[in-house]
Amino acid sequence: MMEKMIFGRYVPGDSILHRMDPRSKLIIVFLFVCVVFIANNAWTYGILAAYTFIMVGMSKISPRFLYGGLKPIFLLVVFTFLLHIFMTKEGDIVFELGWLKIYEGGIRQGIFISLRFFLLILITSLLTLTTTPIEITDGLETLLNPLKKVNFPVHELALMMSISLRFIPTLMQETDKIMKAQTARGVEYNSGPIKERIKAIVPLLIPLFISSFKRAEELAVAMEARGYKGGEGRTKYRQLTWGMADTGMILFLAAVTILLIVLRG
Amino acid sequence: MSKPLVSIENVSFSYEGQQDPALNNISFDIYEGEWLAIVGHNGSGKSTLAKLLNGLQFPQEGTISVCGITLSEETVWDIRKNVGMVFQNPDNQFVGTTVQDDVAFGLENHGVPREIMVDRVQTSLDKVKMGTFLNQEPHHLSGGQKQRVAIAGVLALQPSIIILDEATSMLDPRGRAEVIETVRELKTRENITVISITHDLEEAAKADRIIVMNKGKLYREGTPEEIFEMDEELIKLGLDIPFPVKMSKKLRQKGIGLTKSYLTEEELVTELWTSHSKM
Amino acid sequence: MDISLKNVEYRYQADSPFERLAISDVSIDIPSGTYLAIIGHTGSGKSTVLQHLNALLKPTRGSVVIGSREIRAKRKEKNLKGVREKVGIVFQFPEHQLFEETVEKDIMFGPMNFGVSEKEAKARARAAINLVGLSEEILEKSPFDLSGGQMRRVAIAGVLAMEPEVIVLDEPTAGLDPRGRKEIMDLFYSLHKQKNLSTVLVTHSMEDAARYADEIVVMHQGKVFTKGTPELIFSNPQALIELGLDVPEVVGLQLRIEESFKTKFKKISLSEDELAEMVAEFLEGGGLK
Numbered sequence: 001m002m003e004k005m006i007f008g009r010y011v012p013g014d015s016i017l018h019r020m021d022p023r024s025k026l027i028i029v030f031l032f033v034c035v036v037f038i039a040n041n042a043w044t045y046g047i048l049a050a051y052t053f054i055m056v057g058m059s060k061i062s063p064r065f066l067y068g069g070l071k072p073i074f075l076l077v078v079f080t081f082l083l084h085i086f087m088t089k090e091g092d093i094v095f096e097l098g099w100l101k102i103y104e105g106g107i108r109q110g111i112f113i114s115l116r117f118f119l120l121i122l123i124t125s126l127l128t129l130t131t132t133p134i135e136i137t138d139g140l141e142t143l144l145n146p147l148k149k150v151n152f153p154v155h156e157l158a159l160m161m162s163i164s165l166r167f168i169p170t171l172m173q174e175t176d177k178i179m180k181a182q183t184a185r186g187v188e189y190n191s192g193p194i195k196e197r198i199k200a201i202v203p204l205l206i207p208l209f210i211s212s213f214k215r216a217e218e219l220a221v222a223m224e225a226r227g228y229k230g231g232e233g234r235t236k237y238r239q240l241t242w243g244m245a246d247t248g249m250i251l252f253l254a255a256v257t258i259l260l261i262v263l264r265g
Numbered sequence: 266m267s268k269p270l271v272s273i274e275n276v277s278f279s280y281e282g283q284q285d286p287a288l289n290n291i292s293f294d295i296y297e298g299e300w301l302a303i304v305g306h307n308g309s310g311k312s313t314l315a316k317l318l319n320g321l322q323f324p325q326e327g328t329i330s331v332c333g334i335t336l337s338e339e340t341v342w343d344i345r346k347n348v349g350m351v352f353q354n355p356d357n358q359f360v361g362t363t364v365q366d367d368v369a370f371g372l373e374n375h376g377v378p379r380e381i382m383v384d385r386v387q388t389s390l391d392k393v394k395m396g397t398f399l400n401q402e403p404h405h406l407s408g409g410q411k412q413r414v415a416i417a418g419v420l421a422l423q424p425s426i427i428i429l430d431e432a433t434s435m436l437d438p439r440g441r442a443e444v445i446e447t448v449r450e451l452k453t454r455e456n457i458t459v460i461s462i463t464h465d466l467e468e469a470a471k472a473d474r475i476i477v478m479n480k481g482k483l484y485r486e487g488t489p490e491e492i493f494e495m496d497e498e499l500i501k502l503g504l505d506i507p508f509p510v511k512m513s514k515k516l517r518q519k520g521i522g523l524t525k526s527y528l529t530e531e532e533l534v535t536e537l538w539t540s541h542s543k544m
Numbered sequence: 545m546d547i548s549l550k551n552v553e554y555r556y557q558a559d560s561p562f563e564r565l566a567i568s569d570v571s572i573d574i575p576s577g578t579y580l581a582i583i584g585h586t587g588s589g590k591s592t593v594l595q596h597l598n599a600l601l602k603p604t605r606g607s608v609v610i611g612s613r614e615i616r617a618k619r620k621e622k623n624l625k626g627v628r629e630k631v632g633i634v635f636q637f638p639e640h641q642l643f644e645e646t647v648e649k650d651i652m653f654g655p656m657n658f659g660v661s662e663k664e665a666k667a668r669a670r671a672a673i674n675l676v677g678l679s680e681e682i683l684e685k686s687p688f689d690l691s692g693g694q695m696r697r698v699a700i701a702g703v704l705a706m707e708p709e710v711i712v713l714d715e716p717t718a719g720l721d722p723r724g725r726k727e728i729m730d731l732f733y734s735l736h737k738q739k740n741l742s743t744v745l746v747t748h749s750m751e752d753a754a755r756y757a758d759e760i761v762v763m764h765q766g767k768v769f770t771k772g773t774p775e776l777i778f779s780n781p782q783a784l785i786e787l788g789l790d791v792p793e794v795v796g797l798q799l800r801i802e803e804s805f806k807t808k809f810k811k812i813s814l815s816e817d818e819l820a821e822m823v824a825e826f827l828e829g830g831g832l833k
Contacts, residue, residue, distance in 0.1 A: 134362045166362045169404035174640075180600050181641040184633040185702065186625060186657025203653070206643035210688065215357045222358035225319050225350045226418065227342065227374035235376050237369035237386070306721040307693060353719075407586065434719050437586050437748045438790055464721040505722035508793040515816050519824035530793075534800045541827050 009069075010132050015060040016245055017130040022139030024246035028253055029127050035257050036116050041265040045115055051256050052119045059126050070125060077118045084110035137161045138238050155231030163219070171212065178207045269294035270425060270458055271318065276327035278313055287313040289481040290327070297425070300452055300459040302469035302489075305478030306503030311462045314478070315430040318460070319348050332425060346375065349419030353431040355411035356403070364390065364406070365399040368418045375422065382421075389417040392455075393447050409440025413447055420451070427451075429461040433468060445471065466499075470507045470528050477502065489528050509533050545611040545630055545709040545742065547574040547597060553605035553617075554592050566592040567766045570606075574710075579736055579743045581753035581774075584763030585788065590746045593763065597712050597744060598631035599624045611709075629658040632708030636715045638699035639692065647673070647690075647698050648683040654706040665705070672701035676731065693724050700728070704735070710742040711735070717749075729756065754778060754792040754814045762789070779812045794819050 012018075017025070039045045056063065090105025128136070141158035148154050179189055182203045189200055271294065278288040288310045295301055305311040316322045317329060320341035329336040331344045349371075352358045361367030365386050372382045390396045393413040403411060412432055419427055429448065433441040445468060452459050461468060469475050475492040477485040479502050485492060493499070493510045500506065513526040513533055522540060527533040553568040567589040574580050574597075584590050595601040596608050599615050607616040610627050632654075635641070644650035651672055652665035660668070673683060676697040682690070687698050700716070713732060717725040733756050736743045747753055753760050753774065760777045762769040764787050770777065777784070781791040781799060790796075795812055798819055802808055809826065813819040 134366075162362055163360065166360070166403065169402070170356055173404070177635070178641060180595065181633070181635045181638065183600055184598060184628055184631075184635075185641070185654040185706070186628055188625070191622065203641075203643045207640055210643075211640055215354075218352065218354060218357035219360065221321055222350075222352055223360060223370075225321060225345060225352075226360075226371040227345050227422070228370075229342065229374065233376045234373050235379060235382070237366060237373055237379065237382050239379060306723055308691060439585065439788070466722070500723075503721055503723035508797070512794075512797060512816055512820070515820040516823060519820050521824055521827060530797050530800055533797070534804050537801065537823070537827075538804045 009128065011061055011065075011129050013060055013130065015058060015130065016249075017055070017059045017126065019243075019245070020130075020249065021240050021242050021246045022131050022135040023143055023240055024242065024250055025127050025131055026136070026139045026143060028249060029123055031250075031253055031257070032123050033120065035253070035260065036120060038257070038260045038264055039112075039116070041263075043263045044260050044265075045112060047256060047260060047263070048119055049115065051253075052122050055126055056122065059130050061126075061129055066122075066125070066129075070121065073121055074118075077114045077121070080117050081110045081114035084113050133165045134162055134238075137165070138240060142240060155234070159231075167215070170215075171208070174211060175204070175208060178204055268297060270297045271295035271329070271331050273317075274328050276317065276324040276329060278317060278322060278324050278326075280313075286481050288317070288324075291481075291483050292327075293476060293483060293486065295426075295458065295460060297458055298452075298456050299474060300448075300461070300472040302472035302475045303460065303462045303478060304464060304466070304469050304475060304504060305484075306464060309478040309503075310481040311478045312430055313481075315350065315428050315460070315462050318426075318428060319350050320344050346422060347424050348426045348428060349422060349424040350428045350430060351412060351415045351419060351432040353434055355408045355415065355435065358415050359403045359411055362402065363399070364395060364401045364403075364414050367403070367414055368421050371418050371422045385421045385423075386417075389421040390414070392420055392451065393417045407440055408436045409443040412436065412440065412444050416444070416447060416451075420455075420457075424457070426458045426460060429459070429463070431462055431464070433463065433465060441465075441468075464504060466493075466505050466507045477504075490525070493526060493528065546576050546609070547611075547631070547710060547742070548572065548609045549593070549596060549603075549606070550609070551606035552593075552596060552603040552608060554596070554601055555604045558604050565766060567763075568605075570766075570768055572761055572768065572771070574742055574744060576709075576742055577740050579733075579745070579756055579758045580761065581745045581747060581757035581759070582761045582763060583747060583750065583753050583789065584769070586748075588763040589766040590763050591714065592766075594633070594712055594714055594744070594746050597710070598628050598633060600633075625658060629706060630708055631710040631712060632703040632706050633712040634700055634703050634714065634716050636718055637696075638703070638716070639687075639695035641702075642687040642695060642699055645686060646683065647685055647687050650687055650698065651683075651702045651705045654702050658706060668705040668707065669701070672705040673698075675704055675735070676701045677727065693720060696720065696724075696728070700731075708741070710744065712744045712746075714746045715748065716745075717752075732756075750778075750790050750792045750795075754794075762787070774814055775812065778814060781812070798822075 036048060039048050056066065085102055085106045088106035088109045089103050092104045093101050094104050094107060095102040137158050141154055144152070144154045183189060187200045187203055189197065274292050276288055276291045277286055279286040291314070303311045303314060313322065317324055318331065320336055323336070332347050334340045334343055336344055359367055360370045368386045368389055369382055372385060387396060390399065393416050395410065395413050395417060406414070433444050436444065448459055449471065451457055461472065463469055470489050472489060475487060475489055476483060477492060484502065485495065493506060496506060507528065509528055509530050510526045513523055517523050523536055527536060549570055549572045552570045554566045556564045556566055570593060582590050582593060592601065596603060598610065599608070599621065602615055602621060603617045605617045607614055611630060613627050615621050642650050644653060648666070648669050651669040655665040655668050656662065669683060670680060673680060678694060678697055682694070687695055690698065711732065716732070717728050720728065729752055732743060735741060745752065745757065757774055759771065760774055761771040762777065762784065769787065770783065778791060778795050781795050784791050792814065794814060794816055798809060798813060801823060807826070809822050813822055
């Protein structure tokens with residue numbers, strides 16, 4: 001199930017969404033998260049859903065793949081729906097069975113809230129599906145740049161993120177290697193009682209920590225040797241280019257927002 | 266050999282909490298355009314020496330000057346611009362998420378304008394034959410490829426000296442050969458000064474000059490021929506003798522008239538042929 | 545203890561979009577007491593083969609027989625500890641597996657996982673530390689205060705203390721200096737002889753393969769390319785060179801000499817003395833006529 005999970009993953013492609021500047025995508029997601037709360041009736045929710053599906057279409061990511069990958073999260077959506085149905089006691093009773101009473105307001109709330117949740121998940125997934133983690137990092141770094149004035153460590157944060165991204169695969173390989181070495185020394189990771197399995201984590205974690213510290217130390221030395229002395233006076237190799245599409249997409253969302261405000265009940 | 270590019274005078278260095286000094290009163294010069302190999306067993310002080318040349322550590326006694334600049338806290342950044350370093354572990358010096366980002370890292374640090382960076386990244390990668398790997402991620406590269414990217418990262422800064430700190434010791438034979446070949450080409454084409462710190466004697470045999478370190482001291486200095494004449498002494502120092510030298514010796518013991526020990530198999534075979542085909 | 549791989553195939557992440565065939569149709573017999581070297585490029589499948597030798601990986605096709613135990617594809621295998629106790633693996637850079645507070649505890653870790661009593665494990669730790677050429681004082685130290693070479697030895701001691709019948713070595717000398725390399729290789733060779741172990745060495749070093757092994761398997765692109773005694777394997781150096789592999793330096797030199805004197809010696813020599821002998825004989829006999 002985990003292999004199919006796509007939350008937070010990047011899928012290479014060449015759609016408009018893939019080619020957009022990460023900054024505009026981040027701005028759109030941020031705006032969308034706010035805009036979602038404007039909707040309060042069937043019309044406005046309909047528009048939001050339409051907007052989201054247009055975006056999905058533009059990403060050229062197969063809806064089946066998207067559905068398969070987000071399945072586990074859909075369970076949460078269903079759960080949200082049920083929660084509202086049973087907990088909201090507003091309006092007329094639509095259905096009654098013994099102690100179980102379902103109100104009209106409950107159905108409405110259930111549908112709206114879970115739809116809102118569902119759309120948010122789709123839009124944020126689209127961001128990570130069409131943007132590499134490093135692009136997201138770059139986008140964030142540039143967007144947060146004004147915060148440098150209040151001494152917020154924007155550059156350091158971005159560097160930290162990019163180095164973590166760089167080392168994730170390396171650490172995964174390392175974990176696998178150490179696990180195998182300890183298995184060969186008689187540790188069992190895949191069978192045996194829970195207590196034993198928890199104990200088995202120690203011989204894995206300690207070597208992993210130690211090697212990560214060693215890596216960090218060596219990396220720091222290598223960075224220093226290559227002239228790294230903080231963000232001051234540094235130029236940037238990766239360049240973000242803002243295109244027509246970016247402005248266009250933001251204007252599109254702005255138009256949708258205005259429409260939502262007008263149609264809001 | 267021309268003027269000294271680096272001079273090391275009476276340098277000593279001890280790590281905190283260790284009794285024996287890692288380096289004990291070392292003096293020597295490094296000349297422009299030469300390939301100098303510094304050899305010694307693990308713990309002989311050779312890696313400490315590398316760290317001092319790049320200002321990653323400062324000598325407690327003595328002075329080091331690189332390209333006419335005396336190393337100190339104030340000058341260290343200028344010196345680092347002149348001295349590029351490639352380390353042992355290919356993974357732990359790869360900073361960027363892709364090949365091109367990694368090569369650009371040093372340039373970014375030195376505030377090089379972007380237009381120049383783009384050009385330098387490409388040309389440096391071309392020089393190490395990695396020009397088509399721009400967007401490759403490090404975990405999809407072999408050890409030898411990663412080390413070549415590291416070399417490109419150094420080249421991009423156009424230093425006058427490149428230090429290889431056991432840069433081939435974690436590689437397989439193919440990776441090792443790739444890296445050595447790359448360095449050799451660079452040395453001839455770019456006239457870059459190479460300092461290779463190694464315990465691989467085959468690698469050292471390709472140098473112009475060898476310095477043997479032992480217990481923090483400069484034990485011997487000379488051309489590869491001179492150093493490998495040391496023979497058994499090298500083995501006592503925890504080192505080895507390159508195969509052609511070993512073989513020359515064995516053949517001489519068998520009464521085959523060779524005038525000296527040969528550093529490469531080619532030389533050995535040629536000598537055998539010329540001296541015996543006349544019979 | 546005999547080990548044999550029969551038509552083994554292994555696919556990483558089988559049945560997923562990331563599936564990758566690592567080895568196929570690999571059959572290797574390792575009778576008890578053999579010193580086997582597996583050579584090949586990085587990515588040739590050597591490491592995958594190695595991990596089948598104590599069931600760290602289970603074949604996706606074919607079977608592996610380890611002693612009296614058979615591990616077959618598509619069968620759930622339980623309780624593999626018995627197998628792992630008898631086949632010790634020294635991984636590349638084994639010092640990365642150290643984790644205990646003291647060297648002694650770390651060496652005892654393996655044996656105790658296999659149910660050896662604490663007292664016995666202590667005794668084994670002492671014996672093992674002597675075997676790898678370190679002094680007993682080191683037992684009380686933290687493994688992380690040791691030098692790189694010492695850590696390597698401690699990690700090896702941790703495998704030896706399991707008293708395996710088969711020792712599998714994956715590039716055990718990577719990163720060591722020439723002296724350390726020779727000491728470690730000689731150590732394994734003498735253990736192999738004294739305790740009548742089976743030893744499997746996965747290596748890039750043709751020198752080591754030629755010097756120590758009774759039998760060599762050459763892996764190429766996930767398949768067994770050829771196998772045989774060192775004499776046999778290196779008697780056809782051209783085949784190895786075509787794969788982009790090295791031949792031992794002695795063999796390489798012999799080829800060069802043969803080429804320039806346009807001759808063929810009676811056999812391929814695997815040691816320096818042997819080659820020197822043959823060359824001397826040849827030249828005394830008149831060399832080129």
